[in-house]
Amino acid sequence: MITVYTDLDNRLEKQEMSIGDSIPYGTVLIDLYEPTAKEEQYIENILQINIPTRAEMDKIEVMSPFYKEGNAHYMTVTVLDKSSKEDHPDSMAVTFILTTEYIIILRYSTPWSLVNFIARATRGIHQCNSPETVLSGILESFINKTADVLEEAGNELDDLLKAIFEKSSKQEIISSKRYNSVIRKIGHTGNLISKNRESLVSINRLLIYFSQIDDNNRLTSKKEFKSKFKNLAREVHSLGEYGNFLSQRNSFLLDATLGMISVEQNMIIKVFTVASAVFMPPTLIASIYGMNFENMPELSLTFGYPMALGVIIISALLPYFFFKKKKWL
Template sequence: MLKSYGVVAGRLVPVENGGATVDQVVWVDLLTPTPEEEAQTEADLSLDLPTRKEMREIEQTSRLYSEDGAQFMTAMIPAKSETDEPIMEPVTFVLTGPRLVTIRYHEPKAFELFVQRAGKGHMPCPDGEAVMLGLLEVMVDRLGDVLERAGQDVETISRRVFERQQGRARRSARWQVLLEDIGRKGGLVSVIRDSLGTLDRLSVFFGQRLRHDTGTTQATEHQGRLHDLTADIRSLSDHAAFVAQKVNFLLDATLGMISIDQNTVMQIFSVVSVVFLPPTLVASVYGMNFEGMPELSMPWGYPAALGLILLSALLPYLFFRRKGWL
């Protein structure tokens, strides 16, 4: 899908609905473009757009480069970040002259939010640089909201891990649920950190272009917005690292709790085995039925043997209780 946007009366509007001419287009958005749409955009703007495979390259030189006077910048942006299973795909920003071209194969919420805000005139978009800055600001805001929600969820999980529980029947099912929750939050935070890292590198590369644009009020404003954006990205990266450390701590703590539970169960089995060992020995002795065993013919032999069995079980039990092993 190919969408073009122009500026009419200070508002960002689709070209086909806003009455803007091709020369007034400031943003071309390619969402899962067809070969025909790619070819049309390349011909109109004299560009060689990267393929989806090229966008997924992890080398920095493949994500951030200049070619034929245009700057190509790729960042990993999550979609469906309101869930614990976000979709992570690259988005390429191409600045060519006064226009911005974006290429993407998924639908991050930030694009929709930006179009809504810019369409109401809340985010002036006189050129491609301003459009890109607005998009990046919305993306970082979204990542901040997602990270805040993830941090709150991690705090909730932390309370669940360390809360006092009565009884032991809940153990295995409860730990399984907690491990699944921790794993999902860890994956979400990892996605956010990856996205913030690519946005940080992109902002540095973008700043190199803006440094060449000096002497105008608009250029100064763009540089100031980018400076604030970079500071936000790095502060969020630090917070994401803190949340990731807490997720790892909770994972270790949960595994430690599981190990304690398992050791407790094994301890109980061991104590029970020891408690029943003396009665088993007594019963084995009197089960041999030798003729020379005087107790077998005595009237008090049977109750005495039962009493001895009971006593031999009771004494180890009391000993373990006094030691606090039960």
């Protein structure tokens, strides 16, 4: 699908475009969402550029995400596709093709940050009078979304910290099912943080590449525009530091949870160990008097049976009180 956005007094106006249509006057943004082979060929013929296929995008993302071909600059970044607590976080590649007149977006998914930028740009909130300003606005939306997701991840880690270390009002022991739930949440949060850190690294590389474009005909050569990209780079750097902090904190929570599980298991084993030690002397006494020998004088005593019971009880209580005195119980 081909969608073009024209600049109308610093406000983007959306128009659908079909094969055979000419690009409207004032177009600054061309959005290619899951383009067909015919749509790719049509755009290539009009703009005299090469549109990477989906397979080529995957290779470009890994091998050479930033390069120049002719008068067009190709920049591929990784952004978060899903970020809710219910969804499995996933990343997607978005390719920006910057020409002298347009910024082309090639994508096969719809990140929320791009939807938010388009909605704000159509209301005139973002300055969109050139391909460069559109690209900077999209990157700013990506960065803001990453900041929001990292903030939510930080809040989630705070809740997990309380669930692990703070006792409930009823002083309940955390059950194994609850531990399993906590570990799953830690894993989900860790994956979310990792995906965002990957996205930040990708965006930072794009900013470095974009700042090095030296063309007097572009806004990139102007001091004001370079200053804006420096500010974006600072935000990416600070978010990267925050992401590193959250990653370390998530690792700490995982280690703490596993440690708490180990403590709970040791408590259970200790109970069985104490129980074995308590019942070991009575078992020994019962085994002795359970032997079938004729010459056992205690068997003929009138109070032999109560005496044996008393010895068994005393032999069980002595280890119990000993463990209590040592505070092993």
